[in-house]
Amino acid sequence: IYHLGLLLAKRERHCAADFCLLVVCILAGYDPFIPVGHTEGEEKSRKHIGLVHSGSHLLNRVDGLSGTAGFSFTDLHATDIFDYALRLGNNNVDSPLAKSSDYQLARIEYAKKLSSYGGFATDAFRNFAVERG
Incomplete structure:
Protein backbone atom coordinates (compact mmCIF):
# COMPACT_ATOMS: atom_id res chain seq x y z
CA ILE A 1 0.00 0.00 0.00
CA TYR A 2 2.93 2.32 0.77
CA HIS A 3 4.49 1.81 -2.67
CA LEU A 4 1.10 2.31 -4.32
CA GLY A 5 0.85 5.63 -2.45
CA LEU A 6 4.28 6.70 -3.73
CA LEU A 7 3.35 5.72 -7.29
CA LEU A 8 0.10 7.69 -7.06
CA ALA A 9 2.02 10.71 -5.72
CA LYS A 10 4.39 10.50 -8.73
CA ARG A 11 1.34 10.61 -10.97
CA GLU A 12 0.01 13.59 -9.00
CA ARG A 13 -3.01 11.69 -7.70
CA HIS A 14 -2.58 13.32 -4.32
CA CYS A 15 -5.88 12.40 -2.67
CA ALA A 16 -5.39 8.72 -3.49
CA ALA A 17 -1.72 8.89 -2.46
CA ASP A 18 -2.65 10.44 0.88
CA PHE A 19 -5.29 7.76 1.43
CA CYS A 20 -2.69 5.02 0.92
CA LEU A 21 -0.16 6.67 3.23
CA LEU A 22 -2.81 7.27 5.91
CA VAL A 23 -3.87 3.61 5.72
CA VAL A 24 -0.25 2.56 6.25
CA CYS A 25 -0.11 4.96 9.20
CA ILE A 26 -3.11 3.33 10.83
CA LEU A 27 -2.34 -0.31 10.00
CA ALA A 28 1.44 -0.40 10.34
CA GLY A 29 2.28 2.59 12.54
CA TYR A 30 4.29 4.27 9.76
CA ASP A 31 4.57 8.05 10.18
CA PRO A 32 3.72 9.57 6.76
CA PHE A 33 4.19 13.13 8.05
CA ILE A 34 7.98 12.97 8.40
CA PRO A 35 9.79 14.15 5.25
CA VAL A 36 11.70 11.41 3.41
CA GLY A 37 14.87 12.30 1.54
CA HIS A 38 15.40 11.58 -2.13
CA THR A 39 18.25 9.43 -3.33
CA GLU A 40 20.43 10.52 -6.22
CA GLY A 41 19.04 9.60 -9.63
CA GLU A 42 15.58 9.18 -8.21
CA GLU A 43 12.67 11.12 -9.65
CA LYS A 44 11.61 13.97 -7.37
CA SER A 45 8.12 13.30 -6.12
CA ARG A 46 6.30 13.68 -2.85
CA LYS A 47 7.02 10.91 -0.32
CA HIS A 48 5.30 12.33 2.74
CA ILE A 49 2.21 14.26 3.71
CA GLY A 50 2.52 17.92 4.72
CA LEU A 51 -1.21 18.45 5.13
CA VAL A 52 -3.80 15.91 4.05
CA HIS A 53 -4.78 16.57 0.41
CA SER A 54 -2.27 19.40 -0.01
CA GLY A 55 -0.42 17.51 -2.73
CA SER A 56 2.84 19.35 -2.29
CA HIS A 57 4.88 21.20 0.26
CA LEU A 58 2.71 23.23 2.57
CA LEU A 59 3.95 26.69 1.63
CA ASN A 60 3.50 26.13 -2.10
CA ARG A 61 -0.25 25.67 -1.77
CA VAL A 62 -2.54 28.69 -1.93
CA ASP A 63 -6.18 28.67 -2.96
CA GLY A 64 -9.31 30.75 -2.53
CA LEU A 65 -9.95 29.42 0.97
CA SER A 66 -6.55 30.35 2.33
CA GLY A 67 -6.22 34.03 1.61
CA THR A 68 -2.61 34.90 2.35
CA ALA A 69 -1.94 32.09 4.85
CA GLY A 70 0.05 30.04 2.31
CA PHE A 71 -1.99 26.84 2.66
CA SER A 72 -5.55 25.71 2.16
CA PHE A 73 -7.77 25.86 5.23
CA THR A 74 -9.62 22.85 3.81
CA ASP A 75 -6.38 20.84 3.85
CA LEU A 76 -5.66 21.97 7.42
CA HIS A 77 -9.16 20.98 8.52
CA ALA A 78 -8.83 17.54 6.88
CA THR A 79 -5.53 17.06 8.71
CA ASP A 80 -7.14 18.21 11.98
CA ILE A 81 -9.87 15.60 11.55
CA PHE A 82 -7.31 12.83 10.98
CA ASP A 83 -5.31 13.99 14.03
CA TYR A 84 -8.47 14.05 16.17
CA ALA A 85 -9.52 10.58 15.00
CA LEU A 86 -6.09 9.12 15.82
CA ARG A 87 -6.09 10.69 19.27
CA LEU A 88 -9.68 9.60 19.89
CA GLY A 89 -8.80 6.01 19.00
CA ASN A 90 -5.65 6.02 21.16
CA ASN A 91 -6.97 7.48 24.44
CA ASN A 92 -5.77 11.00 23.53
CA VAL A 93 -2.14 9.92 23.05
CA ASP A 94 -0.34 12.23 20.60
CA SER A 95 -0.65 11.24 16.97
CA PRO A 96 2.28 11.41 14.51
CA LEU A 97 1.09 14.93 13.69
CA ALA A 98 2.42 16.18 17.02
CA LYS A 99 5.90 16.04 15.41
CA SER A 100 4.90 17.37 11.98
CA SER A 101 6.44 20.80 11.43
CA ASP A 102 4.18 21.50 8.41
CA TYR A 103 1.07 20.80 10.46
CA GLN A 104 2.22 22.77 13.51
CA LEU A 105 3.23 25.78 11.39
CA TYR A 110 -4.41 29.60 11.27
CA ALA A 111 -4.55 30.82 14.89
CA LYS A 112 -2.87 34.08 13.85
CA LYS A 113 -5.37 34.45 11.01
CA LEU A 114 -8.29 33.92 13.41
CA SER A 115 -6.83 36.36 15.91
CA SER A 116 -6.68 39.07 13.24
CA TYR A 117 -10.47 39.15 13.11
CA GLY A 118 -11.99 41.40 15.76
CA GLY A 119 -12.79 39.65 19.04
CA PHE A 120 -11.36 36.23 18.10
CA ALA A 121 -7.85 36.55 19.58
CA THR A 122 -8.78 34.82 22.85
CA ASP A 123 -10.70 32.07 21.05
CA ALA A 124 -7.84 31.46 18.62
CA PHE A 125 -5.34 31.13 21.46
CA ARG A 126 -7.66 28.90 23.49
CA ASN A 127 -8.31 26.65 20.48
CA PHE A 128 -4.60 26.24 19.81
CA ALA A 129 -3.57 25.75 23.46
CA VAL A 130 -6.45 23.53 24.66
CA GLU A 131 -6.21 21.18 21.71
CA ARG A 132 -2.64 20.32 22.69
CA GLY A 133 -3.13 20.49 26.46
Missing part, protein backbone atom coordinates in the same frame (compact mmCIF):
# COMPACT_ATOMS: atom_id res chain seq x y z
CA ALA A 106 -0.14 25.70 9.61
CA ARG A 107 -1.95 25.60 12.96
CA ILE A 108 0.00 28.62 14.20
CA GLU A 109 -0.73 30.53 11.00
